[in-house]
Amino acid sequence: MRRAGLLGVLTAGLVTMFATISAWAEALPSFAANGTLTVCTNPTLPPMTFVNGAEASALAGFDVDLVREIAGVWNLRPDIVQMDFEGMFPSLSAGRCGMVISGVMRQATRERNFDAIPYYESSMVVIARTGTPKISSFSELSGQTVAIETGTSYGRLIDIENTALAAHGKPPIRVQLYPSEDQVIQQVLLGRAHAAMSQDVEVLYRRQQLGGKVTTIFKPDIPDFHDFAIYIRKDAVDKARLEHAVEELRRRGTLTALAHKWNIGDTLEETAPARGAPSRFDVQTFLSALTSRAFFKGAAMTLIMALLSHVTAIAISIPIALALNGRRSLIHPVLSAYVAVFRGAPTLLQLLFIWNALPQFLPVFRESWFTPFLAAWISLSINESAYQVEINRAALRAVDRGQSLAAEALGMKKSHVYWHIVFPQALRIALPPTINDFISLLKTTSLASVISLQELLAVTQIQVARTFQFTEYYSAALVWYLGIVFFFLYVQNRIERRFTWADRDKAAAHDA
Amino acid sequence: MTLNRLPDPEKRLSIRDLSKLYNEFVALDHISLDIEQGEKIVVLGPSGSGKSTFIRCLNRIEPHDSGVLMIDGKIIDQKTDLTELRGRVGMVFQNYNLFPHLTVLENCAVAPRLVRSIPRGQAEDTARRILAQVGIAEQASKYPIQLSGGQQQRVAIARALCMDPEIILFDEPTAALDPEAISGVVLIINDLAAQGITTVCVTHEMGFARRIADRIVFMDKGRVQEITPPEEFFTAPRSARAHAFLNEMIRF
Numbered sequence: 001m002r003r004a005g006l007l008g009v010l011t012a013g014l015v016t017m018f019a020t021i022s023a024w025a026e027a028l029p030s031f032a033a034n035g036t037l038t039v040c041t042n043p044t045l046p047p048m049t050f051v052n053g054a055e056a057s058a059l060a061g062f063d064v065d066l067v068r069e070i071a072g073v074w075n076l077r078p079d080i081v082q083m084d085f086e087g088m089f090p091s092l093s094a095g096r097c098g099m100v101i102s103g104v105m106r107q108a109t110r111e112r113n114f115d116a117i118p119y120y121e122s123s124m125v126v127i128a129r130t131g132t133p134k135i136s137s138f139s140e141l142s143g144q145t146v147a148i149e150t151g152t153s154y155g156r157l158i159d160i161e162n163t164a165l166a167a168h169g170k171p172p173i174r175v176q177l178y179p180s181e182d183q184v185i186q187q188v189l190l191g192r193a194h195a196a197m198s199q200d201v202e203v204l205y206r207r208q209q210l211g212g213k214v215t216t217i218f219k220p221d222i223p224d225f226h227d228f229a230i231y232i233r234k235d236a237v238d239k240a241r242l243e244h245a246v247e248e249l250r251r252r253g254t255l256t257a258l259a260h261k262w263n264i265g266d267t268l269e270e271t272a273p274a275r276g277a278p279s280r281f282d283v284q285t286f287l288s289a290l291t292s293r294a295f296f297k298g299a300a301m302t303l304i305m306a307l308l309s310h311v312t313a314i315a316i317s318i319p320i321a322l323a324l325n326g327r328r329s330l331i332h333p334v335l336s337a338y339v340a341v342f343r344g345a346p347t348l349l350q351l352l353f354i355w356n357a358l359p360q361f362l363p364v365f366r367e368s369w370f371t372p373f374l375a376a377w378i379s380l381s382i383n384e385s386a387y388q389v390e391i392n393r394a395a396l397r398a399v400d401r402g403q404s405l406a407a408e409a410l411g412m413k414k415s416h417v418y419w420h421i422v423f424p425q426a427l428r429i430a431l432p433p434t435i436n437d438f439i440s441l442l443k444t445t446s447l448a449s450v451i452s453l454q455e456l457l458a459v460t461q462i463q464v465a466r467t468f469q470f471t472e473y474y475s476a477a478l479v480w481y482l483g484i485v486f487f488f489l490y491v492q493n494r495i496e497r498r499f500t501w502a503d504r505d506k507a508a509a510h511d512a
Numbered sequence: 513m514t515l516n517r518l519p520d521p522e523k524r525l526s527i528r529d530l531s532k533l534y535n536e537f538v539a540l541d542h543i544s545l546d547i548e549q550g551e552k553i554v555v556l557g558p559s560g561s562g563k564s565t566f567i568r569c570l571n572r573i574e575p576h577d578s579g580v581l582m583i584d585g586k587i588i589d590q591k592t593d594l595t596e597l598r599g600r601v602g603m604v605f606q607n608y609n610l611f612p613h614l615t616v617l618e619n620c621a622v623a624p625r626l627v628r629s630i631p632r633g634q635a636e637d638t639a640r641r642i643l644a645q646v647g648i649a650e651q652a653s654k655y656p657i658q659l660s661g662g663q664q665q666r667v668a669i670a671r672a673l674c675m676d677p678e679i680i681l682f683d684e685p686t687a688a689l690d691p692e693a694i695s696g697v698v699l700i701i702n703d704l705a706a707q708g709i710t711t712v713c714v715t716h717e718m719g720f721a722r723r724i725a726d727r728i729v730f731m732d733k734g735r736v737q738e739i740t741p742p743e744e745f746f747t748a749p750r751s752a753r754a755h756a757f758l759n760e761m762i763r764f
Contacts, residue, residue, distance in 0.1 A: 400609070405605070406603075407611075407623075409571055409573055409603040410623035410627065411594065411596075411597075411623060412595075412623060413627075416626045416627070420622060420626060421611055424613045428613070499613075501613050501655040501656075501657060
């Protein structure tokens with residue numbers, strides 16, 4: 001009896017404990033993993049989400065604060081992943097982040113695939129250069145060029161309007177797509193686009209930054225463009241929990257406080273004082289960008305990514321080149337197909353494929369170990385190896401057959417023949433095209449910004465989005481790229497000079 | 513001279529019915545020949561007669577298809593350790609095939625170091641001694657591209673000698689040399705013979721053949737047509753084919 005009693009008490013205790021744990025666990029959404037809340041954002045929409053300062057990691061804005069508050073409600077550690085706008089929804093699908101919070105509008109079409117939880121009222125606006133007459137409907141933009149951000153839903157809106165225009169026999173609104181909101185507004189400033197589409201909150205921010213050079217010319221009332229929303233993968237329970245968390249923040253007054261902090265409250269009228277217009281080229285900005293830690297880290301990332309990928313590519317390519325140069329066998333068609341596919345497919349497509357498509361059928365790639373760095377490394381290595389195979393094949397073929405024959409006639413093993421006789425000579429032949437490819441690869445790494453790798457160009461774009469000083473930041477990036485490339489050209493020159501044995505003139509000069 | 517049906521283990525090289533096919537084409541057709549230690553053999557014949565193929569079979573750069581190849585009483589076949597065989601049978605190629613990325617000294621020392629695991633210093637000492645022996649000691653630190661044809665030829669010979677071979681095969685050693693350099697090669701080959709090294713030499717150069725050969729092996733269409741001492745071969749060849757060949761040579 002006593003034992004049974006003890007057992008009963010123990011059982012009761014355990015049941016209570018599990019119940020408590022599960023109740024606590026139930027309050028969390030399913031996408032919270034290991035105490036972390038991972039959120040995707042595209043930090044190019046101030047004041048909602050942007051990089052505030054020269055440090056690429058210094059994310060700020062209403063949305064960024066909101067992430068921290070929600071994570072606080074759930075007692076989770078926030079982990080914010082930056083990427084291109086286009087990359088966010090594929091990443092959400094792939095399970096790479098649990099939520100998208102990036103100044104994205106709540107929209108019926110998006111809600112077919114994702115759940116949207118509205119958190120802040122906003123409205124879409126059409127902006128143009130100050131002085132442009134206001135309009136009262138989209139149809140007045142007929143025949144004009146309008147710039148919009150790629151991946152946003154503004155494009156669909158214009159499509160609908162264009163159908164209506166066509167029905168009336170009017171010319172359509174021409175659309176130009178740009179990968180970030182700052183570039184969209186830049187088109188308006190440059191006069192390349194008549195108007196651009198954005199959110200009222202951003203326009204206010206930009207007006208301050210640009211000294212009132214842009215103005216709102218139209219503020220349509222469209223239900224689909226009323227609310228900023230948090231997006232999650234479809235899950236009724238998660239949705240209810242997130243709604244609950246947002247409601248909790250609203251009740252506490254946190255949302256209002258944030259709106260106040262980021263100056264997007266009820267006083268949202270274009271009354272903001274205009275700052276002085278930026279000069280044509282601000283040398284000070286250029287120099288501080290050039291010497292900033294952010295640019296240094298971006299350049300280091302570019303360099304490391306290029307070096308690592310190329311070394312890997314060379315390691316992959318040598319056995320393939322040897323096999324393809326050797327006797328025909330069953331693996332020949334396989335290796336030829338490898339080279340053809342990876343040489344044929346655009347590098348950008350390979351990056352997007354590995355980052356966004358691969359995790360859909362191999363869930364292991366959704367996990368956090370599969371970082372943008374790793375994905376870029378794999379993609380670029382494979383891509384480059386296909387080119388390197390061709391360089392190596394040509395170089396190995398160019399080494400006279402008599403060389404290995406002579407080495408074999410001296411009794412050398414196959415491995416000795418390759419390492420001591422064939423490779424050193426092939427290296428001399430392969431070196432210039434290899435360095436050429438490396439320089440090309442160094443610049444190709446900039447494509448990895450689409451999968452949120454913080455390399456030099458990504459850093460530049462984020463800084464431009466923050467400051468709107470295109471020329472200064474682009475120039476700083478240019479100087480860094482050229483600096484790295486010139487360094488490697490110098491290295492190539494130095495190495496080639498060491499190969500005196502291959503150059504009769506230099507050999508003779510050396511002799512004299 | 514008649515040969516036994518069986519190979520003679522007392523000879524440096526004993527070859528019986530050696531044959532080699534390239535698909536349907538018969539490159540070597542039942543070659544039989546004995547070669548003594550220190551003997552200087554010159555293989556003559558028109559282009560495509562199989563003479564180059566023949567010497568390439570002797571160090572198994574071209575494996576033969578049938579027949580017996582015996583060196584110092586040991587049968588050479590697919591079971592033979594090629595490293596050991598090629599240590600015994602050195603080769604000097606027509607274009608020398610020097611390693612352009614290595615200095616003259618390294619060209620000579622690389623194989624003893626890698627194949628025989630001889631320490632670098634020792635291998636280079638040997639190489640220097642042999643370079644001196646062939647008369648180009650002062651070129652040791654140069655790259656092949658910096659040398660004349662005759663000097664490159666000597667490096668190729670020195671490189672083969674550094675493996676301390678018993679037999680050296682020469683493929684057209686005089687093809688790219690001026691008469692003075694050819695005389696130099698004659699002296700070197702005579703010197704090798706004096707050291708007991710057997711030489712088998714393929715050439716087109718009749719004067720050179722006459723000066724060095726102990727015996728001429730004349731080949732045509734993959735077969736040995738006759739084996740004769742040089743005085744006899746050049747004055748009164750036994751075979752009709754050799755006769756025609758010599759007439760052809762004199763005309764050009």
